[in-house]
Amino acid sequence: MTAPGSTAVSFDAFYRAQHARVLGYFRRKAGRDAAPDLAQEVFTRLLRSGALERAECPEAYLTRIARNLLIDNARCKRPRPTAFYSLDEERDAVSCADQTWRIEAADLSHLYRRTVRAMPPKTRRVFLMRRVRRMSYKEIAASLGVSVATVDYHMVQALALCRAAVAAQW
Template identity: 65%
Template sequence: MTLHTPMAMLHATLPAEHARLLQYFNRRVGREAAPDLVQEVFARMFGSGTLDRIDNPPAYLTRIARNLLIDRSRQKRRDCTVFFPFDENRDAESRAEQTWRIEAADLLRLYRQAVRTMPPKTRRVFVMHRLRRMTYKQIAEQVGISIATVEYHMMRALALCRAAVAEQW
């Protein structure tokens, strides 16, 4: 076997090229990643299926090394996702609390509007029970109606509130 065949030249230059590529990657990506990248360069070269057609092995290996760095750079840009630590006490609750407050304000507006549109006696019974915390018996005595009538007005008031909410949502 003569030293002038492409395969013979390649085998003769492998140790020197390994050292040269290791130095090349050490300067560009650091000592930790360099050995893996050198191995990847040789794996790409031997996996290319073009070993018998390589005229200048050092130039071919340099091109593979540069392409590998370009691929690595593109991959880093694609994977450039920034992760922020999730603080459950700050992030999740503040958003949910803010949403809850907005929804609660909307509901309160709907309920007030529904109460304003109730018939006067129904509104009075509803306000006495829900806002003043009076019992049905106390309301019946104060208004001069039966407990069954108080129950009727409360059911009517709650149905009007439910209808107002259902209409909006």
């Protein structure tokens, strides 16, 4: 009969004695990046099996677990046959936006309209001249008799109001 905790002590000693060997094995077989994870998995499998105390040669049993783990990983990485299907234009065509997107777009449009109506008059005018009439900052400045910097200021204010309205809504 074994004393309580003796399995943990024996496993700890076995782990310390064999870890470097197992790690080196995996570095040669699987590479430096995968080696630590694979080594950890080998010792986890050994501990779960409970074979450390039953095996006549636990080092050989550990090596067998390591080989089996490499075989399992190779099976998982084996490329599967690729299936090719002909392109069906009707099935694979881009579908129109669904109803939810249309509703959200309409809600966003209403939000922008309310936000533009709530803007100060000069800011609203500059914003609409730029966004609706597609006028340049120079054209807006000439039309209103202000500097380009003033037009830029009002555009920044208008865009900040729009951003804040959207952020508050969603």
